[in-house]
Amino acid sequence: MSSVNLAVLLVVGLLLVTAKQSMQMSLRNPTSEIETSNCKIGFLPLGLVLTSENSEKALLDSGLFEPDSKNPYVDFVGRKFHVGTLNSTPIVYVKTGTQTVNVATAVQTLLLKFRISGIIYFGNAGSLDENILVPGDVVVPEAVAFTGVWEWEEFRAQNKGKLVFGNYNYPVNGENLLGTAAYENITLYSPSEEPKEVFWLPIPLLKEAATEELTKDLKFKECHSGRCLPRTSKVVFGLKASTSDFYVKNKAYGDFLLEKFNASTADSASAAVALTSLSNGKRFVVIQGISNIVGVESSNPEIGYIASHNAFLVATKFINSIRTPRLACE
Ligand SMILES: *[C@@H]1O[C@H](CO)[C@@H](O)[C@H](O)[C@H]1NC(C)=O
Ligand SMILES: *[C@@H]1O[C@H](CO)[C@@H](O)[C@H](O)[C@H]1NC(C)=O
Numbered sequence: 001m002s003s004v005n006l007a008v009l010l011v012v013g014l015l016l017v018t019a020k021q022s023m024q025m026s027l028r029n030p031t032s033e034i035e036t037s038n039c040k041i042g043f044l045p046l047g048l049v050l051t052s053e054n055s056e057k058a059l060l061d062s063g064l065f066e067p068d069s070k071n072p073y074v075d076f077v078g079r080k081f082h083v084g085t086l087n088s089t090p091i092v093y094v095k096t097g098t099q100t101v102n103v104a105t106a107v108q109t110l111l112l113k114f115r116i117s118g119i120i121y122f123g124n125a126g127s128l129d130e131n132i133l134v135p136g137d138v139v140v141p142e143a144v145a146f147t148g149v150w151e152w153e154e155f156r157a158q159n160k161g162k163l164v165f166g167n168y169n170y171p172v173n174g175e176n177l178l179g180t181a182a183y184e185n186i187t188l189y190s191p192s193e194e195p196k197e198v199f200w201l202p203i204p205l206l207k208e209a210a211t212e213e214l215t216k217d218l219k220f221k222e223c224h225s226g227r228c229l230p231r232t233s234k235v236v237f238g239l240k241a242s243t244s245d246f247y248v249k250n251k252a253y254g255d256f257l258l259e260k261f262n263a264s265t266a267d268s269a270s271a272a273v274a275l276t277s278l279s280n281g282k283r284f285v286v287i288q289g290i291s292n293i294v295g296v297e298s299s300n301p302e303i304g305y306i307a308s309h310n311a312f313l314v315a316t317k318f319i320n321s322i323r324t325p326r327l328a329c330e
Contacts, residue, residue: 044117044324047110048086048093048315051103051123051269056095058308064316077109087316089323092116099245100272107276117324118283122315124307125241125267125288126248128258130296135303136220136233138314139264139288141241143200144271147257148244150181162260168252191281201274203286212237214317221309224302233310239264241288243271251295266294285318287311
């Protein structure tokens with residue numbers, strides 16, 4: 001075959017591939033394409049994950065989410081996966097429900113059913129360190145651990161766990177039949193490496209987005225329904241976070257998490273998002289709005305909503321800065 005014939009064949013082949021790809025893309029994502037000569041530019045959607053009513057309300061109240069006009073949502077595993085754009089960036093968002101199993105189930109389903117370029121999670125968390133974090137602040141942690149995975153040791157066991165219940169006897173310390181609890185590692189599966197035991201799940205900072213520059217102009221909400229925060233909120237990058245299936249209101253336990261693990265927040269979702277994303281080799285970011293200080297009774301019932309709103313604002317900044325373009329004729 002002459003080289004001219006070969007070239008013609010190649011061009012025809014490419015055209016066929018291009019036509020097929022643009023057709024697939026049009027079907028998948030009708031609103032996010034711009035025509036340039038023979039190629040189409042589109043954006044892979046980001047997955048936006050949230051757990052609670054408050055978070056979804058913050059998203060919908062913003063007016064920034066535009067549902068897809070043809071297929072606004074798809075139902076899987078009992079959840080609605082909402083397809084649309086946020087500030088013109090394609091997203092699929094899902095309300096997972098609370099506790100880690102629900103969160104992981106919904107995130108895994110999102111990743112299996114949609115072609116997603118990355119996961120953005122936002123939700124509320126409690127502050128374990130009121131010198132750094134107060135309600136309204138937003139945290140973008142660099143690592144998160146499951147701190148609800150214990151080996152609960154026998155009374156007077158030789159191997160003592162980190163959490164020694166007797167240290168918390170009231171009014172004086174002493175022996176306690178509950179003994180001690182040791183914090184366990186978790187197996188991290190990943191597509192590129194052998195499974196390994198880890199305590200901290202890293203949250204690799206997204207280099208396009210994880211800068212203070214990105215969020216410095218944000219105007220956070222300070223009041224809702226006539227109730228206001230004591231001071232202006234801020235975004236803090238790079239702390240450690242803890243996740244468990246128990247809701248931590250107990251100050252002594254909160255102080256323990258801060259002292260032993262240097263964890264600045266407690267929630268019941270972030271580590272599940274991290275583990276599921278890492279297992280799928282997907283990039284992700286965790287954004288926590290501080291809704292309470294662990295061990296301090298809140299007098300302001302509106303804080304939960306303000307925290308969700310502030311976290312959502314930061315999530316929006318991330319979403320609009322990490323758009324992933326794709327060209328159908330590549
Ligand atoms: C947990 O994993 C860390 C490494 O991430 C290791 O240093 C530590 O010894 C492990 N702990 C247990 C109890 O296996
Ligand atoms: C604990 O976290 C703070 C940030 O909150 C950091 O500055 C400090 O170095 C950490 N301490 C340890 C012992 O890791």
